Amino acid sequence: MKITVEHLNFYYGAKKALTDISIEMKANEVTAFIGPSGCGKSTFLRTLNRMNDIIPGARVEGSVKIDGADLYASGTDAVLLRRKVGMVFQKSNPFPKSIFENVAYGLRINGMAKGRELAEQVEASLKAAALWEEVKDRLHDPAMALSGGQQQRLCIARALAVRPEVLLMDEPASALDPIATQRIEELIYVLKKDYTIVIVTHNMQQAARVSDATAFFWMGKLIEFGPTPSMFTGPREKLTEDYITGRFG
Amino acid sequence: MKFRLTTGAIASVIVFIVAGIAWTLWDQAALAIHKFGWQFWQTSIWDPVSGEFGARPFIWGTLYSAILAILISTPIAIGIAVFLSDWCPASLRAPLVFVTELLAAIPSIVYGLWGIFVLVPAVREFQVALPDWIRAMPMFSGPPVGVSMLSAALVLAIMIIPYTSSIAREVLKSVPATQREAAYALGATRWEATRVALHYARTGIFGAVMLGFGRALGETMAVTMVIGNNPQVKWSLFAPQYTMAAVIANEFSEAADELHLDALVEIGLVLFAITLIVNVGSRLLLWQMNRERKPKQRATAPAEEAA
8 A cells, every 4th residue: 555544634723624534545556536626635635745734724633654654743754755745736837937947946956966967857757747749849948838738747747857656636637628638647547657646636537537546525524435447337325426427516 | 988088088197297297397497407418417516606516426326325225125125025924923924014014104204313313323333343444445435424325225225125025025925825835745845935936926026126216216304314415426335425305305495596496406307217217127127027937828728617
């Protein structure tokens, strides 16, 4: 098991956002989180790299372990941890710098590469994110000049550059057109050979297409979790069935 | 349509007012403009008795004091803005914002009084305490009088800090959360995430600094009280100097003859022109910076609405 979560509770101040979540995610698999808006799936995703730490009043109970090491143990350095757990956001968020500098950023701040080595790693990351062919002649153009889909793949390249083990994707294709979405999905399929991927999505077809396992969240609780095919063909819970057949949500 | 016409008319009033001010200044300064021409900008003599007038020391004093004030205030103002937006505990934020904004509400004359009684003696003592080899340098030379360019620059810096810092804070606050989060997700420390936000907000921060600069150029009362009012072009921080606004305020009510009065109005015209140039220049720079950032916007499909 790559990621093991046990009895996780999460609070925004006094408000309880996640209740008693326990789940295990396998290495080199894609796990999809589905559920209606406000069900806690994004909040849960953000507990996996302690991104919620920066929100004032946020509080976590329970344990999240990656390779057996507890993220919330007192000795864990959130900064080092986040380097191991990359993240791609709902809306592409490149820095207002050049394409090259966006990918190089993580390598620079972590002191991972310099000079030629830096350029090679940027290239490798852009290739891994299937963007290299489109941008190799204009690496020093502003990242903001890229199309929405290219920007999102740039953000993936940026996340891959620091060589994480886990990749968290928070609705990575929700702002993209169908063709750009398809490219992201193909990319996810390729990337899972090297990474453990967790993806939050509103789009159930997408979850069915890209994931190996699916977790259904509702009102801050994990309702059902299992292999994707059985989740979509024969869910155990009535709530899951109602949601995936579009009866609510 | 009617609405458009009305608002359009109201908006054009502003343009007329600006043009009207320029015209009035020009008209009232006719005698001096006619007599000195472009020489007025370069001449260093200001002698009402013999009727010789030149704006150079005043232009120098205004620009030098404003630039020094910017150099002193910008790091402090940005520091305050960063602290308030990224580092300050939430409970401390509101009172600190209130206090910094209170600084902006203090009347300029009160700053002037404070300058005379606190800052000027302090500057004098500081100058006396400097070792001789430093006082031999042109930047720090001159007798220790206290009223000086440095006093003026310090008062100005304090006066513009609240303006620059409150705008810079707003700009930092408006940086999308995902910019800082993207940095955090790559293993950035808190300070590195702040730097990402600063980089994202740099055009806005530049605008905040320019706003402070504009205010420093025009500030009159507090500067008049501490700068020493001596028209000379000197690099020395301890030399008493003079600014455009200060000379107008000091001499306008006592200008006996027509030419003196016109020369003062022309100083006003020069000040007006310089502020205009600075404002237009910073606008152009901002525009240029924004263009570099977003060469073209391509449409993407609208975000899928949450179910």
